[in-house]
Amino acid sequence: xxxxxxxxxxxxxxxxxxxxxxxxxxxxxxxxxxxxxxxxxxxxxxxxxxxxxxxxxxxxxxxxxxxxxxxxxxxxxxxxxxxxxxxxxxxxxxxxxxxxxxxxxxxxxxxxxxxxxxxxxxxxxxxxxxxxxxxxxxxxxxxxxxxxxxxxxxxxxxxxxxxxxxxxxxxxxxxxxxxxxxxxxxxxxxxxxxxxxxxxxxxxxxxxxxxxxxxxxxxxxxxxxxxxxxxxxxxxxx
Amino acid sequence: xxxxxxxxxxxxxxxxxxxxxxxxxxxxxxxxxxxxxxxxxxxxxxxxxxxxxxxxxxxxxxxxxxxxxxxxxxxxxxxxxxxxxxxxxxxxxxxxxxxxxxxxxxxxxxxxxxxxxxxxxxxxxxxxxxxxxxxxxxxxxxxxxxxxxxxxxxxxxxxxxxxxxxxxxxxxxxxxxxxxxxxxxxxxxxxxxxxxxxxxxxxxxxxxxxxxxxxxxxxxxxx
Numbered sequence: 244x245x246x247x248x249x250x251x252x253x254x255x256x257x258x259x260x261x262x263x264x265x266x267x268x269x270x271x272x273x274x275x276x277x278x279x280x281x282x283x284x285x286x287x288x289x290x291x292x293x294x295x296x297x298x299x300x301x302x303x304x305x306x307x308x309x310x311x312x313x314x315x316x317x318x319x320x321x322x323x324x325x326x327x328x329x330x331x332x333x334x335x336x337x338x339x340x341x342x343x344x345x346x347x348x349x350x351x352x353x354x355x356x357x358x359x360x361x362x363x364x365x366x367x368x369x370x371x372x373x374x375x376x377x378x379x380x381x382x383x384x385x386x387x388x389x390x391x392x393x394x395x396x397x398x399x400x401x402x403x404x405x406x407x408x409x410x411x412x413x414x415x416x417x418x419x420x421x422x423x424x425x426x427x428x429x430x431x432x433x434x435x436x437x438x439x440x441x442x443x444x445x446x447x448x449x450x451x452x453x454x455x456x457x458x459x460x461x462x463x464x465x466x467x468x469x470x471x472x473x474x475x476x477x478x479x480x481x
Numbered sequence: 482x483x484x485x486x487x488x489x490x491x492x493x494x495x496x497x498x499x500x501x502x503x504x505x506x507x508x509x510x511x512x513x514x515x516x517x518x519x520x521x522x523x524x525x526x527x528x529x530x531x532x533x534x535x536x537x538x539x540x541x542x543x544x545x546x547x548x549x550x551x552x553x554x555x556x557x558x559x560x561x562x563x564x565x566x567x568x569x570x571x572x573x574x575x576x577x578x579x580x581x582x583x584x585x586x587x588x589x590x591x592x593x594x595x596x597x598x599x600x601x602x603x604x605x606x607x608x609x610x611x612x613x614x615x616x617x618x619x620x621x622x623x624x625x626x627x628x629x630x631x632x633x634x635x636x637x638x639x640x641x642x643x644x645x646x647x648x649x650x651x652x653x654x655x656x657x658x659x660x661x662x663x664x665x666x667x668x669x670x671x672x673x674x675x676x677x678x679x680x681x682x683x684x685x686x687x688x689x690x691x692x693x694x695x696x697x698x699x700x701x702x703x704x
Contacts, residue, residue: 303683304676305644308655312672315659319668397549404551404648411552418559431563434556438548445547 246428247436250417257413258440264327264399264409268334269392275339280346294343301340307401309333314405330402338395345391349384350376382459389452393445400441410437491670494661498674501657502682508571508653509640512578516639517632519579520586527591538587545584551645553577558649574646574653578639585635593628594620626697633690637683644679654678 247254282294301309310333317324317332324332353376361371403412414437421428527538545553558573568576597620605615647656658671 300676300680303641303687304679305641305655307642307644307647308672308675308679311655311659312676315662315668316672393547397547400549400551411549411555415555429560429563431556431560434552434560438544438552438556441548441552442544446543449543449547 246417246421247433250421253413253417254410257408257410260327260407260413261396261399261409264330264334264402264407265392265396267331268338268395268399271331271335272338272342272391272395275335276342276346279339279343280350283343283347284350298340298343301337302344306333306337306398307404309337310401310405326402326406329405330399330407334395334398334401337398338391341391341394342388345384345387346380349380349382352383353379385459386452386456389448389455393448393452396445396448397441410440486673487667487670490665490667491674494667494671495674497657497661498654498671498678501652501654502678504651505640505643505653505655508574508578508646508651509636509643512575512582512639512643513636515575515579516582516586516635519583520590520632523583523587524590524594527587528594542584542587545581550577550581550642551648553581554645554649570646570649570651573649574643574651577646578642581642582635582639585638586632589628589631589635590624592631593624593626596627597623629697630690630694633686633693637686637690640686641679641683 279294279298282290283298285291285294310330313333313336314324314326314329317329357375357379358371361375366374399409400411402409403415406412408416414433418428418430418433523538523541526534527542529535554573554577557568557577558570561568561573601619601623602615605619610619643653644655646653647659650656652660654675658675662668662671
């Protein structure tokens with residue numbers, strides 16, 4: 244435990260890199276997810292097909308292989324990517340594909356009649372999307388999207404294998420250094436601590452996700468109860 | 482090294498990659514079998530209705546799902562020997578995947594069991610079936626049908642996650658490919674090959690899973 248306290252600055256730096264990775268990945272993934280979702284729902288088949296293939300391939304190839312592939316292949320086709328960039332690109336692509344599925348499902352959950360009604364009222368396609376569809380689609384999108392975010396936080400640890408100095412990599416370095424310098428530090432303890440740190444971050448996100456699900460779902464449940472059985476609402480309140 | 486895609490090289494390395502694939506399949510199948518046992522036992526605890534048994538099952542699911550598989554793997558492979566539990570790369574991999582998959586199977590089993598209607602239970606009671614008879618002979622077969630789709634998904638995810646075992650030096654398919662790359666620098670050929678192999682494997686398994694689901698969804702009379 245002493246060795247961990249002695250190395251806390253290095254480890255905190257690693258945690259900082261993990262968080263920076265997460266933020267970058269989330270931004271890239273969200274942009275890509277919106278594009279891919281739009282592509283998958285486009286009218287023209289020449290847009291739909293490539294979007295579908297990309298999403299399916301990203302979801303079926305192991306994420307670990309995707310990140311490795313981007314790291315190794317990018318330089319051979321003339322793109323210079325450092326380990327950080329390669330991790331962001333790989334996780335961003337994977338997160339984008341999975342995010343696209345979530346966004347698409349959310350948009351499809353909005354009753355089609357509303358879109359027809361908006362069109363009948365003379366709203367433009369973009370207006371329908373912005374004013375009618377998106378505000379309602381956010382409800383089914385947000386909880387699973389937070390779930391995806393937890394998975395992305397966890398996946399940033401893949402960066403350690405290609406040399407990003409994030410939390411897992413710094414833990415590795417600290418263990419190696421301790422074994423050479425002073426008698427050693429139990430990998431059991433340090434990896435245990437790393438597990439707990441990840442758990443705290445991801446558990447908080449998971450908790451937020453399920454909270455959000457209940458809060459956002461409440462509105463709909465009440466509407467259903469009001470329609471069906473007013474007595475149920477009274478029961479639910481008491 | 483030529484710039485063009487080298488097919489002869491690909492054909493020459495194929496046997497090595499296929500040996501890697503064998504290892505991938507072996508680890509995955511073993512891990513899936515163990516994870517199903519963990520899932521079933523965990524679900525039994527979770528559904529026991531006794532807080533003292535229920536709580537560890539809950540904690541297990543929550544902890545495994547909220548920590549990275551890679552760190553779990555390092556903890557098992559590098560961390561456990563420090564407290565006297567030394568496992569080979571192979572068994573570390575199997576254990577890690579099984580523990581990971583078990584946490585998902587547990588919830589599938591539970592959801593399946595809870596989906597069995599109360600009427601079925603009442604009918605079983607009326608027929609004077611004992612609790613274990615109801616659980617094993619009535620509820621389990623019905624629950625399995627409901628739970629199967631998500632259990633198959635988890636199993637396929639475990640197969641994909643076996644790629645992580647490259648990190649502890651287990652000679653599965655990804656390890657073989659990356660090992661070759663560091664010697665022969667044929668990045669594009671090797672990654673194309675393993676991506677295609679993974680895709681074929683995952684897509685055919687998903688298709689088979691879909692067929693099985695359809696088969697089980699049919700009403701009893703139609704069979």
